[in-house]
Amino acid sequence: MADTGTTSTTRATGATGATIELVDLSKRYPGSRQPSVDSVNMWINAGETVVLVGPSGCGKSTTLKMINRLIEPSSGSIRINGEDVTRIDPVKLRRKVGYAIQSSGLFPHMTVAQNIALVPRMVGWSASRIKARVAEMLDLVGLDPGEFRDRYPRQLSGGQQQRVGVARALAADPPVLLMDEPFGAVDPITRDHLQDELLRLQRELHKTIVFVTHDFDEAIKLGDRIAILRERSHIAQFDTPEAILAGPADDFVSGFAGAGAALKRLNVTRLRDAEVTDCPTVDVGDPPQRILDRLRASGTDEVLLLDRRGRPFKWLRRGDLTGAKGSLARAGTPVGTVTGGATLRDALEAVLTDSAGRVVVTGRHGEYTGVVDVETLLNSVRGLLEADRLDAVEHQHELEEARTGQTQAEQEGGGAEGPA
Numbered sequence: 001m002a003d004t005g006t007t008s009t010t011r012a013t014g015a016t017g018a019t020i021e022l023v024d025l026s027k028r029y030p031g032s033r034q035p036s037v038d039s040v041n042m043w044i045n046a047g048e049t050v051v052l053v054g055p056s057g058c059g060k061s062t063t064l065k066m067i068n069r070l071i072e073p074s075s076g077s078i079r080i081n082g083e084d085v086t087r088i089d090p091v092k093l094r095r096k097v098g099y100a101i102q103s104s105g106l107f108p109h110m111t112v113a114q115n116i117a118l119v120p121r122m123v124g125w126s127a128s129r130i131k132a133r134v135a136e137m138l139d140l141v142g143l144d145p146g147e148f149r150d151r152y153p154r155q156l157s158g159g160q161q162q163r164v165g166v167a168r169a170l171a172a173d174p175p176v177l178l179m180d181e182p183f184g185a186v187d188p189i190t191r192d193h194l195q196d197e198l199l200r201l202q203r204e205l206h207k208t209i210v211f212v213t214h215d216f217d218e219a220i221k222l223g224d225r226i227a228i229l230r231e232r233s234h235i236a237q238f239d240t241p242e243a244i245l246a247g248p249a250d251d252f253v254s255g256f257a258g259a260g261a262a263l264k265r266l267n268v269t270r271l272r273d274a275e276v277t278d279c280p281t282v283d284v285g286d287p288p289q290r291i292l293d294r295l296r297a298s299g300t301d302e303v304l305l306l307d308r309r310g311r312p313f314k315w316l317r318r319g320d321l322t323g324a325k326g327s328l329a330r331a332g333t334p335v336g337t338v339t340g341g342a343t344l345r346d347a348l349e350a351v352l353t354d355s356a357g358r359v360v361v362t363g364r365h366g367e368y369t370g371v372v373d374v375e376t377l378l379n380s381v382r383g384l385l386e387a388d389r390l391d392a393v394e395h396q397h398e399l400e401e402a403r404t405g406q407t408q409a410e411q412e413g414g415g416a417e418g419p420a
């Protein structure tokens, strides 16, 4: 996704996230015997993305809509940055809490610009400020303002509508963003793109995001933490994706996480320092003789050539040097890279597609920080899988013990402890 420079203006002015606290929050709809949301307690940190995930009908949307008072709680309270939302004036609340929903929720009779301008207009921004903000927001979500500003929602693809929906939710720069299955109605490839964009936006904006989905894979991709909800919004587990995949709290959670938990962990486990090693490096400015010396001294058959800013440029072998006659620009083989924050999956993909099975790890500014090779990575992955297998075996033992304990009790004329 192209993300060059479009967000710089937002960065300067952006309101970052607020804390959200749900305290004994319940909702019973009129006419229902059971509450749809039953005494939920949750603390959400400022700048954190929390995903509420659970089966259809478990109360995710109801919980979310109570945060911005689209639904009034039956009991309990919600505090944003410590302030009880029932005491916040509704117009001010709209400015504090952006809201994006499935099928974008755009008003069909309004243009893209009018849709995005809704909250800024409501809170009384000037026309010129609104106009600039609309352009900035379209830019932010990757739509050309000149092309899209005056279109109507029906003149946009599903993915573009979702982008406008996100732009609208962010227009008044709210510290909190609520998203209810915002990407539920688009095709899988567009959804993947939109998810990547949301991650990119969040790295820039640091909003507090509460994101609702029924898709566990979407949850582990987007969430800093995930709350897995069962019926009536009871929290089955609330933790980081890594922790949930490594240690599901119960059978409901492991059932929901689905098969292949070990492989999913590759998506959420980051490359660790232990997996990154050093390799011999030389600079583009170095004379060929020095490079040859370096090769000899290192005892390896290749060195990494860095450009003037310390970024990986080429892999060089001995033969490259003898043939190159002074010019290193054409010599050597291209370097595959991953960033230091890459997931094991990204790293694995990179080393598996690299002809020599190694890639360079880069820092914030693209500079060389180390290398990672296929063997080291495969060992790590094996370690992860093994740990999971042992957990599963242990779990099986526990189940069996519980079962034999039970039959023993029955044989010994159990039921003695039961009610007489």
Ligand code: ADP
Pocket (backbone or CB within 6 Å): 029, 030, 032, 036, 054, 055, 056, 057, 058, 059, 060, 061, 062, 063
């Ligand atoms: P989810 O978003 O997890 O699918 P919802 O929060 O939409 O779940 O719904 C939770 C429960 O509350 C469901 O049983 C649903 O039928 C019920 N419900 C939702 N909205 C209303 C309403 N307006 N009136 C009565 N019951 C409702």
Ligand code: MG
Pocket (backbone or CB within 6 Å): 060, 061, 062
């Ligand atoms: Mg819902």
